Amino acid sequence: MDPSLREDLLEAICLLTRDSQRSPGIREIASALDKPEGEIQSGVTTLAADGDVIYENDGTVTLTATGQELGKRVAKKHETLQCFLSEILGMDRSSASDEACVLEHAVSDDTINRIGTYMQSPPRRWSRGQGAEGHDTSPLPALTDFNEGDNLIVSGILGRERASRLLDLGVVPGERVRIKRKLANHALVVQIKGCDVALSPEVAASICVERSG
Amino acid sequence: MRFALIGNPGVGKSTIFNQLTGLGVEVNRYPGTAVALETGNVCYKKEKFEVINLPGIYSLDGNTDEEVLVRDFLLKGDADALIAVLDAPRLERNLYLLLQVSEFELPMIMIVNKMDEAERLGLSLDIGRLSGQLGVDVIGVAALQGRNVDRIVPAALGTARPATVRTPYDHHIEAALTSLEKTLSTPRHKNLLALQGMSQDPLLIDTAGSIAREIEQRHRMSVHQIIATNRHNYARTLASDVVAIGESKRSFDVDSLLTRTMPGIPILVATLGFMLLSVFVIGSWMERIIVSAFTNGVITPFASLGLPPLATQVGLSLLVALQAGLGIAFPFVFTFYVGLSLLEDSGYMTRAAFLADRAMHRIGLHGEAIIPMVIGFGCTVPAVMSVRILKTRREQTIAAFLITMVPCSARTVVIAGIVAAFVGILWAFSIYLIVFVLIVVSALFLSRITPGEQFGMIVEMTPLRCPQARLVLAKSWLRIKEFLFIAMPVLVITSIALGLFQYFGIIDAFQAIVEPLTTSLLGLPAYASTALLFGIFRKELAFETLAVLAGTADLGSVMNGVQLYTFAIISVLFVPCVSTIAVLYRNLGARIAVLASLYSLGLGIFIGALINFLMK
Incomplete structure (x- = not known):
């Protein structure tokens, strides 16, 4: 049997079982996969022979432990891919689903995990300073690029040692800051959380900011 | 009985300390550091109590001498009651430290100092509401004028209790904390420190270290950063609930001369x-x-x-x-x-x-x-x-x-x-x-x-x-x-x-x-x-x-x-x-x-x- 048909079948049975809380019959599976019942019938028979499903006498299909595991895995791949295609790449949901149906059979578990991690926290712009990965090298505006009186929002801090004291003082991503004083050498006094903080130019240059809306 | 004053630098801890203790203050170098620790005595109802003025710090998660000293002090539970001093006009920033202190689950009371300055700035603080949110007694004080300073010692004696407020952390951090608590049965505040690489317990630091690496990979930010951000955000939520901003009496800003x-x-x-x-x-x-x-x-x-x-x-x-x-x-x-x-x-x-x-x-x-x-x-x-x-x-x-x-x-x-x-x-x-x-x-x-x-x-x-x-x-x-x-x-x-x-x-x-x-x-x-x-x-x-x-x-x-x-x-x-x-x-x-x-x-x-x- 075609491995992708096997995966499709297991995935469909897995999802149908989960949604309706009972074992589906051949007809339901066929309509879920939009395939003729005959093809499903023979597929399920093969699966039963392989020990992936149990084909009950009442015509319903139940997954065995191995079938259950494979089915779940494929379902997760589908979900992740569909989400990635629609949320991150901006495809519309139904074509994302169709595409995911094809890709899910070829994609490795590792790729899926990496896509999953990526989607939980897409690389924010300020990750630049963490260096080694360095996929985003576009120059970001730092505190020193703005002038006295500007209202800004912190988007990140470059470099970790310094970050600790800055974090304690409230310089965290998303926080509002206002430049109260800027000297010729770019030493700054910023107001953050109601407190004035004096910063050396090199410290100020390590704080990435955006103009607040 | 021993009380310890804890708070950010410049919140008026020393003023309060001096008003409580009067003369006869001793300064000891804490063993192994260059940080001075002031100790004095306060008499209340003919009983003598010791008051310690801990050095002003911004956080308990750092590695400066002062931060390490205060952290060790809290971990040892050296005081019978903590008196956390906060600065009313800068309440939000000060709550950051308070949220950390609360996690140590030591009996404490809280003082919001400089109420007079907050009033001048047109800020009004709902002390009762703050007390309810944090689960400890809160006293609004204006130490420079001596307002409510007399209420501090009775409160520290009578109603000090562990704060109930807890920062809701990112779900990965929370999950890590729960799993550390379950597997090693270590308390939450120690687990939090361990996730940020601070612990004496080799097993804890090892386990927490590997969890932390995983979280850092997912978030692309250090655990310390995640935790700090969560705390700051929660501090903002708390503060915005109790501070009402009104009309401030604008005075001349001397800094416009001094910092140019x-x-x-x-x-x-x-x-x-x-x-x-x-x-x-x-x-x-x-x-x-x-x-x-x-x-x-x-x-x-x-x-x-x-x-x-x-x-x-x-x-x-x-x-x-x-x-x-x-x-x-x-x-x-x-x-x-x-x-x-x-x-x-x-x-x-x-x-x-x-x-x-x-x-x-x-x-x-x-x-x-x-x-x-x-x-x-x-x-x-x-x-x-x-x-x-x-x-x-x-x-x-x-x-x-x-x-x-x-x-x-x-x-x-x-x-x-x-x-x-x-x-x-x-x-x-x-x-x-x-x-x-x-x-x-x-x-x-x-x-x-x-x-x-x-x-x-x-x-x-x-x-x-x-x-x-x-x-x-x-x-x-x-x-x-x-x-x-x-x-x-x-x-x-x-x-x-x-x-x-x-x-x-x-x-x-x-x-x-x-x-x-x-x-x-x-x-x-x-x-x-x-x-x-x-x-x-x-x-x-x-x-x-x-x-x-x-x-x-x-x-x-x-x-x-x-x-x-x-x-x-x-x-x-x-x-x-x-x-x-x-x-x-x-x-x-x-x-x-x-x-x-x-x-x-x-x-x-x-x-x-x-x-x-x-x-x-």
Whole structure:
């Protein structure tokens, strides 16, 4: 049997079982996969022979432990891919689903995990300073690029040692800051959380900011 | 019962501490650190309670000496009740520390200080609501006016309890905390610290470390950053719920003058200049009184006792040491500390640091380094001790080297006693100028050759306020006590040792050996080398010894102007005093102590020889 048909079948049975809380019959599976019942019938028979499903006498299909595991895995791949295609790449949901149906059979578990991690926290712009990965090298505006009186929002801090004291003082991503004083050498006094903080130019240059809306 | 005050720097902990405890405050160096811990007693209903003023910190997750000290203190549960002090106008930022403190689950009460300032700014705080949110008793206090200070001790005794407020962390952090709690059954606050790499427990740090790495990979931010962000966000939620912002009474913002290059820099120079000049004038006046009183009252009677020669020698050395110590300590060092405390308590010091940042960068330091440098004008010992506020070894090394060159009170005495008195006041100022130039040149040189990196200044500018006389005096007193305890024993011991050397003729032998150097290279009389040697022990001793050896107090009659000038500049530059070498060794290690001593020795002799050569 075609491995992708096997995966499709297991995935469909897995999802149908989960949604309706009972074992589906051949007809339901066929309509879920939009395939003729005959093809499903023979597929399920093969699966039963392989020990992936149990084909009950009442015509319903139940997954065995191995079938259950494979089915779940494929379902997760589908979900992740569909989400990635629609949320991150901006495809519309139904074509994302169709595409995911094809890709899910070829994609490795590792790729899926990496896509999953990526989607939980897409690389924010300020990750630049963490260096080694360095996929985003576009120059970001730092505190020193703005002038006295500007209202800004912190988007990140470059470099970790310094970050600790800055974090304690409230310089965290998303926080509002206002430049109260800027000297010729770019030493700054910023107001953050109601407190004035004096910063050396090199410290100020390590704080990435955006103009607040 | 023991209470401990905990809070951010500048929230008024010390004011409250002083109002609670009155006089009789003890300062202990916490074992193994340079951080001072103030301890005092408070009486309530005829019972005595101990109050500890923990150093001001911003966070419990850091690695500065202060943060480690406070964290250890909390982990040990050394206090029966914590009194968390928060600053009403900056409540949100202050709640960040409070959220961390709450996690230690120690009985506590909370004080929101500076309610008066918040009212002036048009902020109104709902104390009852805050108390409900946090699950502890909260008292609104205006310590400067004494408002509600009397409620603190009864509350700490009666209603201290662990806060119920908990920061909701990111779900990955929460999951990690739960799983650590389940598998290792360690408490939440220890798990939080362990996730940020702080724990003594090898199993915990190992497990937490691997979880933390996983979380960091997912979030692309350090666990510390995630936790800090969560806390700040929660603090904002809490604060926005209890603080209502109304109309503020706008007053003139003095910072618009102080933090600009113009007129900020002239103000800075004038302020520091005025302070040093006042110390000089007041100090010389007081010194004359103390020294003559001591001579007439103690030394002359002792000398006329007619004891055996060895006993007389030892006794006189001891008395001279005491006299010199008191003659420096109170007039100069104490006056200086009063000025310094005024600058610090008014909040001006942070403005000075900001303005000095640019100049300090040129010499491989940053704004914060101005604080040890200014302290150095008073006494080099505490100045070297204070370089630990600089974050990197490189900055500490450069600063320590430069501080040993800053003319301290004792060197001021030498300059005043020799040059200002016998050569001329302008020549005295020229010594300051030369020393200043040498400091800058040395700094440029040191910043090139010292390995390591620069950290940069991150300083909270505490709001400007009027310093309180009592706090300023209390602080100066604590500092002078420190000076007396460190410097006095060294003074007494070295003075007695020198007395014995002299008695057994060792000094004469030394003088004979270095005579060629003294007379030909520096153009000074042979006995000047002995005076310089004495100066290593205490700078001002160089001046006194010179007078004794010359056989007259009128130095102008035995040495010419060039010789006096050369002598003064050498003794100002050459080798920091023994106490300084001792603190250099303790704080920065033997290598730096030796290098700094040799450097200044070489510099002193070189400049002395140069002046002798040019002016001869």
